[in-house]
Amino acid sequence: MTTLKRADARKNIESIMDAATTCLARDPDVSVAEIAKVAGVGRVTLYGHFESRAALVTQVVERAIRHSDEQLGAIDLDGDPRTALSRLLEASWQLTQQYGALIVAAEQSMPHEQFQAVHLGLLDRWKPLMERGRRDGSFRDDQPLEWQLTLLQSVLHAASGAVYRGEIKASEAGGLVDGTVQAALTAPGSTRG
Amino acid sequence: MTTLKRADARKNIESIMDAATTCLARDPDVSVAEIAKVAGVGRVTLYGHFESRAALVTQVVERAIRHSDEQLGAIDLDGDPRTALSRLLEASWQLTQQYGALIVAAEQSMPHEQFQAVHLGLLDRWKPLMERGRRDGSFRDDQPLEWQLTLLQSVLHAASGAVYRGEIKASEAGGLVDGTVQAALTAPGSTRG
DNA sequence: CCTAACCTGTACTCTGATGTTCATCATCTC
DNA sequence: GAGATGATGAACATCAGAGTACAGGTTAGG
Known part of the structure; x- marks a missing residue:
């Protein structure tokens, strides 16, 4: 019982x-x-x-969010912003590869406000680190933070698609994502690597 | 008559x-x-x-391709690879903004091989410039060219989405795309801007 | 001004997907 | 092993979108 x-x-x-x-x-x-x-x-x-397809999607998304939150929450975001970003990117890449287009399904099936809340919750994992890196000169701050966050997601998604289409190997994708994002967040003319 | x-x-x-x-x-x-x-x-x-929805989509896509080819074909790709890339990006941004998700519709409605041909045709506009820039040290060559091309499209698409969602203004998007892509194509540790 | 070409709404079929009902069969758990 | 719980496929209703047929109205263009 x-x-x-x-x-x-x-x-x-x-x-x-x-x-x-x-x-x-x-x-x-x-x-x-x-x-x-x-x-x-x-x-x-x-x-x-x-109950319905939408209910199933919602539950699946909620579980994925819970799992993602666990994974990302365990990451050390202190220390050098660039190495912290690398750690966050590596974990996010694993999750992106695993959940792929689930975010699209969520957007279509979940009530808009609920999706919005979930989405903003995930972004909050990145924001403080990005802001700190911008303040201490690790990252360029001549672009809106919003744009840089959008770019992060976009690169992860692009890597997922490239692996799916066989353009790149899954084993090298993580490094490509990190190398690309790090470069994109470097101020023009900077000597940082 | x-x-x-x-x-x-x-x-x-x-x-x-x-x-x-x-x-x-x-x-x-x-x-x-x-x-x-x-x-x-x-x-x-x-x-x-x-004849059908698919036929309509095909004709619309073909017209868009024709128009895009005209616009991109008129661009001077000689001279400094970075300034040439800027010209190409600016024009491509205009087209991306105009045609947006048309590429997705094409992928769903057109015969796979026909779409593939069209897609590869568009990529050929970028390849020679990118290869030249990699050879003369303007662009990093420690990443696969395929990945860099995927990244280009991804950034353009991300900008289109960000404008649509109101995250950034259309007037600043072009500059953001250029600034981001240029940085992403810069080798780590380089002093280029 | 006349006719062929064209446009229109209505109503129909067809297809694929969601969601429900039911009668029957399988299996878990006590 | 017996009864409750769960699984199953077939059949059904519903809905939205694609595509077609038709009958009557409009207009371009000679």
């Missing part, structure tokens, strides 16, 4: 959320039927556990 | 293609009904001029 559901039910819910995560990371418009198939479960079973 | 169609028919075709361009640039999944409405024309009239 300690468990709320039968064991096989819980296992299926896990399978469905895992399948939904990988499917949505690849194609944000994937159908419920496809997710159920990948999960090795009937479509009706899926609806027995999740 | 010199004209193949009646004047009002030609005018409608123009309206439809213009409407389709702006609609698809904003949302690659826009419906035919929406396009017809924006064009100020009945949905059936649209089907009178275009």
Whole structure:
């Protein structure tokens, strides 16, 4: 009586959320039927556990956010802003590769304000580090912070797409992301590396 | 008898293609009904001029490619690679702003090989300049050229999105794109600006 | 001014996706 | 092993978008 559901039910819910995560990371418009198939479960079973497609997406996104927050929260953001940024980028790259287009699915399926809140929450992980780096001259401050944050996400997303299309190897992508972002945040004429 | 169609028919075709361009640039999944409405024309009239949605998208994309080729072909790519890159970026930014997500619609609606051909054709505008700049030390060559090309597109796309979301002003976007890309292509430790 | 070309809305089919119902079958748990 | 819980596929309703048919109205253009 300690468990709320039968064991096989819980296992299926896990399978469905895992399948939904990988499917949505690849194609944000994937159908419920496809997710159920990948999960090795009937479509009706899926609806027995999740109210609707939107509800499933929301739960998957929330779990991904929780996991991401854990990973990013464990990172040391002190010390030299550039090496701290490298650590943050490396972890973010892992997450981007894992969750890919999930953010797009979230934007389409979740209520706008809820998505906005989640999105801003993730950005707050970057902002203080970026601001500190701009103050102490590690990063250029001749561009809006907003733009630099957008750029960060964009580079991560570009790397994910490039790996998917086979343009670059997954093993080298992390280094490329770091090398590119570090250069982009360097002030023109600076001698920093 | 010199004209193949009646004047009002030609005018409608123009309206439809213009409407389709702006609609698809904003949302690659826009419906035919929406396009017809924006064009100020009945949905059936649209089907009178275009076989299918895919055919319309293809024609719109082909026109956009033709226009882009004209604009980019007129640019002087000689002289200092960095200033040449600035010219190319400025023009490409204008086109990106104008055509936005049209490339996504193309990818979804056009036969894969045809899209690939178009895409590679556009990349060929950048390749020689980039290769020359890498050879003469203007640009870093410690990253794959493929990655740098992907990055270029990504930054342009990111700027388009940022303007759309109101994060940055359209008037400053061009400068941000140039400043960012130039920095990203600078070798770490270099003193170039 | 007349006719062919063109435009229009309405209504239809078709397809693919979401979501629900139900009857039956499997399996967990006690 | 018995009963509750869960899984399953088939069938159904619904909806939105693509594409078609038609019947009648409009206009370009000779």
